[in-house]
Every structure is written in C-alpha cells, then in structure tokens.
Amino acid sequence: MTHNVAILGASGYTGAELVRIIATHPSLRIAALAADRKAGQPMASVFPHLRHLDLPDLVQAGEIDYSGIDLVFAALPHGLSQALVATLPRGIRVVDLGADFRLTPDGYRTWYGADHVAPELQGEAVYGLTEFNRDAIRGARLVAGTGCNAATVQFALTPLIGSGLIDLDDIICDLKNGVSGAGRSLKETMLFAERANDVAGYSQGGRHRHLGEFDEQFSRIAGRDVRIQFTPHLVPVNRGILASCYLKGEAWAVHDALAAAYADEPFLQVLPLGELPQMAHVQGSNFCHVGVTGDRISGRTLVVSTLDNLCKGSSGQAVQNANLMLGEDESAGLMLAPLFP
Amino acid sequence: MTHNVAILGASGYTGAELVRIIATHPSLRIAALAADRKAGQPMASVFPHLRHLDLPDLVQAGEIDYSGIDLVFAALPHGLSQALVATLPRGIRVVDLGADFRLTPDGYRTWYGADHVAPELQGEAVYGLTEFNRDAIRGARLVAGTGCNAATVQFALTPLIGSGLIDLDDIICDLKNGVSGAGRSLKETMLFAERANDVAGYSQGGRHRHLGEFDEQFSRIAGRDVRIQFTPHLVPVNRGILASCYLKGEAWAVHDALAAAYADEPFLQVLPLGELPQMAHVQGSNFCHVGVTGDRISGRTLVVSTLDNLCKGSSGQAVQNANLMLGEDESAGLMLAPLFP
Amino acid sequence: MTHNVAILGASGYTGAELVRIIATHPSLRIAALAADRKAGQPMASVFPHLRHLDLPDLVQAGEIDYSGIDLVFAALPHGLSQALVATLPRGIRVVDLGADFRLTPDGYRTWYGADHVAPELQGEAVYGLTEFNRDAIRGARLVAGTGCNAATVQFALTPLIGSGLIDLDDIICDLKNGVSGAGRSLKETMLFAERANDVAGYSQGGRHRHLGEFDEQFSRIAGRDVRIQFTPHLVPVNRGILASCYLKGEAWAVHDALAAAYADEPFLQVLPLGELPQMAHVQGSNFCHVGVTGDRISGRTLVVSTLDNLCKGSSGQAVQNANLMLGEDESAGLMLAPLFP
C-alpha cells in the first residue's frame, strides 16, 4: 500500500536525506515538497544529486493540499514546527525532525528560552527513539525525532541507565561530530576553509541543547536526576557522530547488557568486547555500531557508539518511525548498506 | 527469480561495492566470496561496514563449489582473471571488473606488456559499456567491465565520435580522480598524509593503460585511428571521477547530440546547456552527470562528465551488465540515490 | 632598517597571510591593521592562530594615522581599493592585492562592468608579477597584485608567449583551485559540507575575470591578440592552485625555455622534463613549481604550474613586491619552506 508523504523543509540536508531514502522505499510516495525560501524551484536546482528523480517542485508549506497526504515529515528550524503542526488537519500523522516536540514544557523553556506555542501538541508528542519506544510510536499521531547527538549517546547508554551497572553520577561523553549537523545555513565557522584540517570543541561546559533530552530521558529511566557531562567536537567529516562515553563500571557487564538489549535490533550492531567502531563504517546508512572496552584501570569502561547523523540520527530514524506509524515493516527502505570507502 | 553469484576479489574496494549494491538487490544472492589472502576470515573483519549482512566467509577462489553459481563477478588484479576465468565451468556467466578482457590481443600486448593466457576467451568477451552495447551484453557469457576512467570519458565522447560534430584529432581530456581507484593496495603515495591537501597529475604524457580502451573503441566507431590526449589528476576525494573534455566543435550541437543519445537512459543525466556537473552529486550511485558549455572562443566546447568510479565506473556497471545477462530489469538494485552531502 | 606597514582588509585570508609572513620578516613592522566590520576587535579574536603576536587592534581604515606609515597593503574587495587608495598621502607606497589596478581602463570596464573611480591611479599602477616586472616595481608608488589564477598560469606561459615555440591560438588551461581563493565571505557553495568530497568547474566558458589579465598581458607580449581557454575547478583543499596548460609545441623546447627563464629565480622551480609538480609541495610557501611533459601525440606539450594562492599567488607576492619597493632584499621574509605533509 502506498502512503503519500509531504516533506516540509525540503531544502535542508535532512530534507534531502528524506528524499534519498524514500527514493527507494517500497511504499512511500513523495506528494509534496515545501521550502519557503526556495518555493517555486525544482528540487533538482536545490539538490542536483536528486535530478534523476521525478519529484514535485518546491512550494510554500501553506500551498500544500493536505487532503491526500497521509504523513508529514517536518524538517524545520526549531520554533517553526510547533506553529505549523498545529495548523495541520488532525487526521495527518506527523514526524517532526526538529527540536520542537522532544522535551517537556519545562525542559523546552529551559533549553530554548521560550514558551511553546502548542503545548497541547507537546503533551501528545511521542519521543522518537524507535528502539526504546516502539509501541507508543506505532499508535502516535505526532512523533518527535531525537537530536542526532541525543540518539548517538542514548544508543550507548540507555540500556545501562537503569541497570545498576554504572555510576550514574560520573558519565562523560566526548563526541566527534561531522559538520552536516550544522545544516546548510551560512556561518563563517562552517566554511570549508575553516573546518578543513580542524578539530574544535563547541557548546562546552554543558550548554548544548541536546542535554535537555539526556536529562529528561535518563532521569525518567533512573527514577532520579541524572546529569551527564557532554562535549561535542567538530571534525572535518560530512556525516557521522562518534560518541566516546567514559563510564565507571565493569566492561564485560556493560558489554553483556548492550549485547542483550540489541540482540534482536536490525540497526544496532554491538561489536565484540574490546573492539571499537569507526565512523566511516556507518555513513549513508541507518545502522549504529556500538563498541565496549575496559581499561588498564579497573572499573573503567569506554562505550563508543557511532551513527550517521543525517540518517539514523535524523531522517532514517524519521522513516523508521513513519514505517511504524503507517503499519509498514519497520525497516522498509532502510536496509541500505553504508558507503565505504 | 533469485540468481546465485560469487564474487572473486571480495577484499578489494570493488568487491565491497558489489556486496553493498547486491545487499538491496531484489534478485541477486551472494553465494560465495573469495579473497585469497584473506581466506578464512568473515567479511565483517575485512569490511566492518558490512557487518549487518549475513554473508558467507571469505574462501580461496578454488574452494568455491561452482555447481550452484549462476554468475561470477571477478574483481581481481589484472593478469589473475584471465587464468581463473579459463578454469570456470562453461555454463557460468562471468562479469570481469578488471582489465583482462577489455582489449584486443594486440591492444592487451601493447598496454600490459604480455601475451594473454586465454586468447580464446579474450575473443569471446563483450565490452561492457552497457549503454552502447546492450544487445551483445544480453547474450554474452563473458563481459569485460570497462576502466573507470574509460567509462567516464566515453560517456562524454562516444555519441560524438561518429557524429562529425567534433575534430577527432584534437580531443583533450583532463581528469580529476578520487583515490579509491587505486584500490586498497599499499603505496606510499596513497597514504592519507600524502594525498590530503594535494592535487597531482600522474601517468602523464599518454602512459595510462585506459588509453588502450579509448584507442580501440573510438577508432572502431570512427572507422579511422583516433588518439586522444588524456591526463588524470589525483584529488583528495574517495569516490568520483570528473572528466573535463576540451573539444573543437559547436557547444549547442554537441549538447543536442548528447541529450538525444541519452534521452532514454536511466543512468545518464545531461544537464541544461551551460551547466557543469559536480562530483559530489553522483557519489554512491550508478548515475553519470554530463554537462556541456561553449566558450568565449567560438568553436570550442567543454564536455564534463562525472561518475562514481566504484559504482557506475566499476561495480554498478558490473551489476547493470549482470542484470542484462540474467534477464532481469537492467536497473534492478541500481536506483540508489547519490549520497549528498 | 624597519619599515612601518598598514594592512587594510586584515580580517580576510590574504590579510591574515600578510601578518603570518611579516611575523618573521626582518624589516617590516605592522603599525596598523584595518577591517571595517571588525574594527575594535583584537586580531586574536578574528584570527586566533595569530594570538602569540603583539599586534595592534583592528581599526577602521579611516582611523589610521598614516604619518608614520611607509607602505600600505590593501587587501580589499574589488571596488573599495580604488576609492581608498586615492585618499592616501602621495608619499605612501601601496601594494594592492585586489583587482582594482590590474587592468587597463578598457579591460576594467569589460570585466568589472563599471568605470574606475581613480583612472589616474589606474594609469600609474605597475602590474605586480614580480619576476617579469622588477624594474618597474622597484620604482613604483602603486603596485597591482595579480590574480592568483593569473599568477599561476602566467608562470607556466609567460616565457613561451613571445618565444614562437607554441601555438598562441590553441592554449587550454584547466585549473584545480583550493577554496581559500573564495575568501572568508559567506556562500552556501563554500560550506564544508558542500565542498568536501567534491570537484566542480566554475566560471566556465570564458567568464572568469582573471581572463582580463591574461588577455592584456599575453597580447602585449605577443604584439597581437591572444585569447586563452580557461576553466577553473574547485577541489577540496584549502590552499593551492594547480594549472594544467595544454599547448601545441615541442616539450623539450618548452622545457628549455622555462628552465632558462627561471634559472636565476629564487622562487620558481622548474622540474626535470617529464616530471609534474604537486600542489602539496608548495603550500605555505612563496615557491612555484613548474613541470613540463610531452605526449604520445607528437607536438603536444603539457605545462603544469602550482603555487599557494594565498602566498605566492597573493600575499607572498605582495611582500616580494614591497621588498623591492622599499629597497630590501627581494626574498626577505619569504624563504619559508612549504609545509608538508
């Protein structure tokens, strides 16, 4: 059965990634593409790598005829989604890839510095970390995609948070982040000449907004406040996040817990104990590789997880959630192998 | 209908690319993977990006039971294929990705400096530039994959060679080549530290072996000797070849000829006159983008073609040919969209 | 003897490169740094790699006290220099790194689409390709730095233009250009995510403004109109231009001519016949490497030249010219070895 989808924010990287995935998806059909500033242009002008596809031209989000649309992917800057989603017909399912529906009202206010304009939708939204929330996602009308960093770190830690295996008060996550997470917007620091040959930390000291997701999700699971230390670093790579998570706990027990948690997961690959994953081995795919190693210092464990921020960290996750919401096979269209080298 | 295939040389980049493509192919099944030096290892050790797949372990080519194999992909260093293919049961179809069957006996001797060990197979082999040789490929037992440079340039020039539109005695092709074309073998010049931040010409002055293919194919079409000038340059990119072909001829006529030649081709995309293609817009895909522009100097035309050397330039082309040989839809498994950014 | 210099446009890459070079120059002293939009900031905020230097804060160009300044480097967007230089005290020498004084009035109008606001200065300006214009530069008050592409190609061709050795009506120059030539301004096409893994031609068909310089310089030398064909291509490298120049002529004669022309030049290195230079071997330096090779097609010659666009192609050239204008040793401060790898 074919489902018609609309993509709002189609001129950004996550919008293009949705199109890339859906291009070979067996049952999704792109019925509308919206991008306010590029409305009127053919998608092939904005993203020439998609020129072989027969796609609708870009329009304003308000110009779409939603009567034939089954599901909307909203890949918009934070703040815009909440207002727009509130205007959509109630019968349309929505997967939001932005930050607008990830947090509780308190969390949103804390990390985004504003009141939410659609608090009732905020309450209805289901947190979209698929592997840990399948049942709720299946029945949801509105699913909130996770932050890409948030996904990477949660795949490393979520099965451990309630396990009693690690010290919840001493979790340090050092991330290496490909630049596409910053999107296609113009910033001097994102110029090729500035990022090539460079590595640099940012949002240091606990200022990154994805911390809101960690705080809420980990505290909920643990039944107590959990605060992790989190520092992302930009690396000269387009796609990929690699999270090195330094824990206090026994490596073998941590490895056992992760291997058990992900034993039946199609997209989560736990490496043998002592091996570490590489960012280049997941690019272009919906897979997340997780490795665990101990240390010469007893009681220390390093968990490293890596995924493609545009795919498993955002648009792939969104399609995975859409598959569940539409009653399709969860992995439909998502078994694309990583591109290496 | 499922066809069982074996991949010989599965530990190289083109071998891994075959597996990547076949992973989501509707009717090909990998029955055997051979790599002499890595025999005994699981594929996931050699290429961890493929660890989610249920693949046979690597074996020696001689260990394969060919009785259930329908088609063999041979992705071997030149010289090895010709001996090996000669030993295969006659009923098995073969797509060779190496250089062993691309040339006539004379051409092979000239460019590879040795007599061929299987001249009868050499005679039987069909040149595998799919778009220009479909009928012969469909009925072939042995198809010779083209060189990756050879494919890129031929997509720019082949429709023009017999057209009378360009001066056949003044064709200059300047190529920019991603490094994966050099394979996974160890050379000092292929170290990251040597290639990063660098651009350098190589095989200059007419020494590159792919010239053998140009000489034979273009001369055959033209009915006279054609010799092009060809200089490849390494650029710090993993995948992709971009060929800038400087011609004497009228741009609009050249554009018309290319647009007409490729009007019905699923993988060949001709850009509007005056626009040039970009390497990043074809990576990870079987598409080839071609652009044509004139110059302020009248009578000059620049044709630029670009493709992914591992995919359309090698393994994607191989699967495209295999599809024809096996009676499947030519584009089966090959409509994967490029990965951008 | 110490000379006080001011740098206008110090917040751009060529401005920073001037500071880098002058940091270890024996007789130049930076007395003022101007950058209108960043005025008031310390240079270390704009370019943290220079934080070890004791530099004046950035000011508006109009705020500088020119009474103690011996020479001004103007590294400004085209159009701004001509107005500004006209306001400087006549006793101050000026090296302009922009496009404002490179062309004749006719050439400027043709390529920049506007009348020059300081035509008398335009007439006074000396073209700054040091190796071919030393005497005039020595006595000049105003020197016009060349385009970076213009420098690279002229080092390959200038000794050949009047030599009778090559066909002046069939010169094709295919350039591979590092991205820093586009400066620090914000363009979507200059984002890391867009340029990484990509090669793409631009300003195709004879639209690049540096053609104005070629036309004027080569025609002047030849005593007749000379028009070259010129296509630059962006490559994912920060610094460097590599020009592949396809000529009709004998390689040995061309090599002899270039070797003779540059025999006593400190910064021009001609490789043995048949060898090609690499971009990575000149980065961070004021050197230009030139290689010549013949082809299997007789009468064809490829000349490849490469230099660092920010150094020899711009700021290093500017310091070289300043050295001459101030009576210093021409290579003072410029013998920094390239940075490899």
Add this chain to the structure above:
Amino acid sequence: MTHNVAILGASGYTGAELVRIIATHPSLRIAALAADRKAGQPMASVFPHLRHLDLPDLVQAGEIDYSGIDLVFAALPHGLSQALVATLPRGIRVVDLGADFRLTPDGYRTWYGADHVAPELQGEAVYGLTEFNRDAIRGARLVAGTGCNAATVQFALTPLIGSGLIDLDDIICDLKNGVSGAGRSLKETMLFAERANDVAGYSQGGRHRHLGEFDEQFSRIAGRDVRIQFTPHLVPVNRGILASCYLKGEAWAVHDALAAAYADEPFLQVLPLGELPQMAHVQGSNFCHVGVTGDRISGRTLVVSTLDNLCKGSSGQAVQNANLMLGEDESAGLMLAPLFP
C-alpha cells in the same frame, strides 16, 4: 655562530620537519642527512617540497663524517636509536626524537617489551619536555624527545599534578590525532581511502605506549603512583593533536594555575577561561594552545590542549632543545606563525 647538525632518519616526516624548520634557522646548518633505505638519493626526490634548498644527498648513517658535527638529531624508529647513539663520538650532542630514551629501564621494558641495549645512555638521557626541564636540557649531552601525545597531554596537566587542585585518580584524556603521527610507513589503515571521512579510536584500554611517559612523569611529580585513562582517536587531518582532558577540580583554579605556569612561556598560549582552542590554529607552528572550561556539573573541569604533532610535538621541540644545548636563544628559528587556513 653556526652549528653543524646531522639528521638521521631524514626520509620520515619528522626528518622533513626538522629540515623545514632549520631552513630558516639563523644558526643551524645541515651538514648531513641520513636515511638508510633511501641512501644515495637527493632529498628533493624524497621530499620535493624541499627542492629549493641546497641540501646534502641522503647517505647511510654510518657514512657520515662526524668530526665536524656539533649535534645529531636522531629521528629513527624505536630500537634503532639506542644502538646508533652508543656508537657516536662522546663529544657530539644528541637530540633523540624517538622512544628509546624517554623511559626508565623498567618503563622501557614494560612498554617496549625488550631490554635496552644502551642502559648507561638511558640513564644519562634528559627528558625533553623543554618548558619543565630547561636547566637539565641545557647541560645535557643526550636529550630524549617526548612522545607527541605525551607532550600534548603534559602541557594540559603537568602544572596541575602537584598542585592539589585536581583528583589524581580520575583523569580522563580523550585525544583527536592527525594521521602524520603514524609516519610514512605503509599500513592499510593509513591509506587515504580508509582515513578520509573517518574517526576511530585506537590503542584503547590503556595500551598506548605513551602511557609509559605519563606514568613516570606524573608519578614522579606527585610523589605517588598516578595512572591516567587515555584514548586517542584518528581524525582526517594531517597535523595536530587535540587533547580533551576531563578533570575533577575547579575550573577557575585550574585556569589560574595554567595561566601562571605559562605566563612567561613563548610557545604556550593559555586562552581566556571558558574558551577552547582549535587544532587549525597551531598547525605548522611550535605553539601549544590551552583552554579551560567548567561545566554545569560543579567540580568538573575540561582542559583542552592542542599542538602540531610534527612541530611542537616532535621536531620543533627537538630544535627548541637543541637551541638550549647549543647556547642559542631558545626560540631561535621557531617563531614561525601557524598556517591558517
């Protein structure tokens, strides 16, 4: 006064970096270059970026006439230096860039798995972390260069180890490493195609040999056993190490201690509290940038240090030490500004 130096191991990256630095050094003169496997070749063949220099051809180390040599730089694989240095005339000063003299006999045995062949020299060697060992280096005959990782982390931590400001039992160092640290030797994992677009941890779990240096140096300062947790990660950059050191302590106090320790150091730049350094801002230079930030979790401090592994982490440090040993100004030849972009 000019000092004659010989470089052993001149065909490696640290050898080339020594030549690059010495090329503009005011008082060092390269009298001999040795590289056993490349003996007989001109340096310009092995490193064409140095072709403008008038250098002696490469010879075997045993062929050098040491009678006129004042100081030897030994940039050799570990194990080779100890035997060779033992054969040099006693009057010659030696700066060893390898691992042979960094550790005590016990430490060497533990981390390199073999007894040292020149234990008396091992005892005589002075540890070459210049900023913390100046007096001993000044009078030394044999100075042991530090590991490049060891230098980076020690610049972040050494002033803190004996300060009482941080918990010595909970130091976690996550490093991002440019690939040139692996040298010019051939390894599949160091090919461009394998490293481009990738980030990957290595020597995980406490297996990296530079831990021997941390253990010895930090324990000596602390007067007790100190063991840090240390994980390096390869990033697709040629030069640079960026160390993110996670500490338990107060950020302002840590910042004060580092700022005080480095107040008079020419090469150590401490950023304002809360700012982090970038790898691209030290490349090509002998500078080390250090930043300190606190965290939303009280009592946590992040210290990030970055330097160029080939320069400050190896060859620049070696020249700095040689300057002290030869009675020259410590920073002679080393004030080269970083190359950005």
